[in-house]
Amino acid sequence: MEKRVSFPRDEGFNVFYPGSVVLVTAVDAAGKADICTVGAWALVNGVPRMFGIAMCARESGNYFWKRYTTTCIEQTGEFVINIPHAGLRKAWDVCGSVTLTTQPDADKFALARLTPAPAAVVKAPLIAECPVNIECRVHSKLELPTHDWIVGEPAACHTAVELIEGTARLRWDNAPVLE
Ligand SMILES: Cc1cc2nc3c(=O)[nH]c(=O)nc-3n(C[C@H](O)[C@H](O)[C@H](O)COP(=O)(O)O)c2cc1C
Numbered sequence: 001m002e003k004r005v006s007f008p009r010d011e012g013f014n015v016f017y018p019g020s021v022v023l024v025t026a027v028d029a030a031g032k033a034d035i036c037t038v039g040a041w042a043l044v045n046g047v048p049r050m051f052g053i054a055m056c057a058r059e060s061g062n063y064f065w066k067r068y069t070t071t072c073i074e075q076t077g078e079f080v081i082n083i084p085h086a087g088l089r090k091a092w093d094v095c096g097s098v099t100l101t102t103q104p105d106a107d108k109f110a111l112a113r114l115t116p117a118p119a120a121v122v123k124a125p126l127i128a129e130c131p132v133n134i135e136c137r138v139h140s141k142l143e144l145p146t147h148d149w150i151v152g153e154p155a156a157c158h159t160a161v162e163l164i165e166g167t168a169r170l171r172w173d174n175a176p177v178l179e
Contacts, residue, residue: 020172021092023114024053025124026072026079033116033125035108036069037096040147041081050139050153051081057148064146068100077138078122079152082130083170088114091129120156131160131170 006013024036040054055070073079084092091112098106109116109125116125119135126133136152162168 021084021096022053023082023084023088023092023095023127023130024055024069024079025082025116025127026069027076027124028068028072029075031123032072032100032104033109034069034072034100035082035095035112035114035127036067037092044151048153050151051134051136052149052151053079053081054144054147054149056146057143058146060146066101068104070148071101072124073138073150076123078124079136079138079150080119080122080124080126081134081136081152082127083132083134084127084130085170088129120158122155126158131163131168133158 021037021039022041024038024041025033026036027033036055038053038055042052044050044052055073056064056067057070059065069079091114094112095108098108098111100106100108108114109127115128117128117133119126119133122135122137124135126135134152134154135156135158137155139151139153141151142149160168163170
């Protein structure tokens with residue numbers, strides 16, 4: 001396989017997108033709910049289980065500015081990782097392009113046609129249409145140049161019964177295909 005190398009200052013230098021997306025929900029101090037599409041997330045600890053999400057927190061160029069969801073997480077110390085299925089593609093496009101930072105009155109649940117549901121422990125709503133919802137409390141935060149890597153410790157996890165009983169499974173279909 002022939003490869004070309006590029007370096008950070010080269011035009012067209014790129015990094016590859018990590019893969020699957022999740023929808024992170026959070027509320028601000030006043031209780032206003034937000035949803036943010038997040039591609040940069042991972043399981044980062046074994047016992048207890050912990051998850052990391054990279055939330056843009058500082059401005060740089062056209063793409064990087066503080067997400068309102070970052071503000072919500074700062075204000076409440078809580079968030080929910082909602083794992084969508086492929087049928088929710090339109091919803092994650094909406095949640096990944098509309099921002100409460102510039103449209104503070106937007107109702108992203110309504111715009112994305114998603115249904116809020118009460119969480120068991122945290123104040124942020126779950127997304128009813130997502131088969132898995134992981135309620136998290138912030139454990140720690142690493143401040144990087146544009147993003148905060150926020151580590152959350154799960155407080156509760158809601159899992160579709162079909163997944164627990166094995167009649168359905170999560171298939172991560174967006175693994176890259178080299179054609
Ligand atoms: C596919 C996709 C993946 C994204 N991944 C991230 C991410 O990992 N971190 C982040 O801060 N923003 C990410 N974004 C951008 C935010 O979802 C977007 O700016 C959103 O409108 C922020 O909403 P908010 O300001 O209301 O929180 C992504 C957007 C898309 C479409």
